[in-house]
Amino acid sequence: xxxxxxxxxxxxRALLARRRDPVVAQTLRSTAAATIAYVVALxxxxxxxxxxxxxxxxxxVQVTLYSTLTTGVRRVNSVVVGVLIAIGFSVLxxxxxxSLGLIILASLVVGRxxxxxxxxxxxxxxxxxxxxxxxxxxxxxxRVLETLIGAVVGLLFNVLFVPPVWVETAxxxxxxxxxxxRRLLLGIGxxxxxxxxxxxxxxxxxxxxxxxxxVADVDAALRQAEDSLRLNPRVKEGLLHRIVLRTGLDTLxxxxxxxxxxxxxxxxxxxxxxxxxxxxxxxxxxxxxxxAHVADTxxxxxxxxxxxxSESADAAEERLTGELAAAxxxxxxxxxLLLEGVQRLPRQWxxxxxxxxxxxxxxxxxxxxxxxxxxxEELDRHTREQRERRPRVFALGERARGxxxxxxxxxxxxxxxxxxxx
Numbered sequence: 001x002x003x004x005x006x007x008x009x010x011x012x013r014a015l016l017a018r019r020r021d022p023v024v025a026q027t028l029r030s031t032a033a034a035t036i037a038y039v040v041a042l043x044x045x046x047x048x049x050x051x052x053x054x055x056x057x058x059x060x061v062q063v064t065l066y067s068t069l070t071t072g073v074r075r076v077n078s079v080v081v082g083v084l085i086a087i088g089f090s091v092l093x094x095x096x097x098x099s100l101g102l103i104i105l106a107s108l109v110v111g112r113x114x115x116x117x118x119x120x121x122x123x124x125x126x127x128x129x130x131x132x133x134x135x136x137x138x139x140x141x142x143r144v145l146e147t148l149i150g151a152v153v154g155l156l157f158n159v160l161f162v163p164p165v166w167v168e169t170a171x172x173x174x175x176x177x178x179x180x181x182r183r184l185l186l187g188i189g190x191x192x193x194x195x196x197x198x199x200x201x202x203x204x205x206x207x208x209x210x211x212x213x214x215v216a217d218v219d220a221a222l223r224q225a226e227d228s229l230r231l232n233p234r235v236k237e238g239l240l241h242r243i244v245l246r247t248g249l250d251t252l253x254x255x256x257x258x259x260x261x262x263x264x265x266x267x268x269x270x271x272x273x274x275x276x277x278x279x280x281x282x283x284x285x286x287x288x289x290x291x292a293h294v295a296d297t298x299x300x301x302x303x304x305x306x307x308x309x310s311e312s313a314d315a316a317e318e319r320l321t322g323e324l325a326a327a328x329x330x331x332x333x334x335x336x337l338l339l340e341g342v343q344r345l346p347r348q349w350x351x352x353x354x355x356x357x358x359x360x361x362x363x364x365x366x367x368x369x370x371x372x373x374x375x376x377e378e379l380d381r382h383t384r385e386q387r388e389r390r391p392r393v394f395a396l397g398e399r400a401r402g403x404x405x406x407x408x409x410x411x412x413x414x415x416x417x418x419x420x421x422x
Contacts, residue, residue: 026061029157034058037153044149047142052079056150061157078119079147082107082126089127103127170225170245171306173218177211177252178302181259182295184208188266189291193284195277201263201270208263211256215249222249243378248305251371255298255362262358269351283341286334287355293327294362301366320368327363331356 034054041053060075085107093099107127111120126143188204222245269278279287300323304316335356342349364370 029161030058030061033061033154033157034150036157037150040153041146041149045142045146047146050142050146050149052143052146053150053153056147057154057157058150060151060154074116074119075122076147076151077114078111078116078122079126080144081110081114081116082123083141083144083147085110085123086127086129100128170218170221173221174245174249174252174306175299175302177214177218177256178298180214181211181252181256182299184211184259184263185291185295185298188263189288189295191266192278192287192291193281195275196266196270198267198270198274201267205260205263205267208256208260211259215253215256218249218252222246243375243382244305247371247374247378248302251305251365251374252298252302254365258358258361258365262355265351265354265358269348272348272351280341283334283337286330286337290327290330290334290359293323293330294359297323297327297363297366317368320366324363324366324368331359331363 034057037057038050038054041047041050045053056075056079085103089099089103089106093102104124104127107124108120111123114123116123129143184204184207187207191201191204225242225245266278277284297320300316300320304313304320307313307316338352338356342352
């Protein structure tokens, strides 16, 4: 009996832990909204089985409030346009192969003009369904009513039950990417103190290339997090959160590209130095230590980017500062040893220089001053775009917030902006 209770408790905890999973949340929310839409449509529609309402609600309810609002409007437009096209065709022709082809063509063309984006096929689907039934006029308007019911229920569902903010999920993805890069750097460092076959170095290169797929997955999670911050009443600084995460991912993406170049450099060196170590032992140990510091710096940077409280941000910033200092000191030691080795034996000296240049690029990207400038540039760019797009609305918003002169842009001002998001 105790074992059964323990197993049940474990399953319950696992289910509660997965409730923050976007897939689980989307499944539960869509099911609830579709069921409610069907119950409401049963009361208001003359159709015995008004399935259009739950179908619309199912498609309208998205994992974020922003995507729900934008999707709902486009879906309602697509269905209504399709129904109107079907009504017009029903007055002139019946259902035949040529009229079906004609209505599909007209629906797809009109769908492009009304700008329903990905719901262009829905225009044709709505028109075909309505054209193919009897009593077209009554059925058409019932379908419009059911569509409106489903859309309204879907919109109200996300307004009353605000979807979760997926920043934490995106943050976990960013940290996982940084740890994946760290493991790869440590693996490359292990190869520098011993004889490395070309095949093994090539495996590291392929592993570095696969980082592109992981960056794409993190980018998708981040786009979802950005949508969850838009129009969300529970978020006060949505813009700053979005910019902080986006610039952080951009930095890690650049580092992933440079990491791939490092793996390429090591592979080229392995081709030239078969049956011998890539570097003398002392140099290899120094480079291994340097890559270990760079690897830890990547993780510290990701933790800083994804930290949302001021106290934790201060600790993360201090840790990153220490890692950067240690990495730069280790870089100088490795550079001196590489120079001495090249002066004694200048074989493949250009690969040694390339390796140091690539490491310098990563450290420069992770630098705190560089990050502060990047954040300020993105904030300025967004403000400029808003001012140019909606000058009157922007001016009213600035006046309502009581903003005076532009914020301080000195070092302390950048630090204040960089910390305030967490």
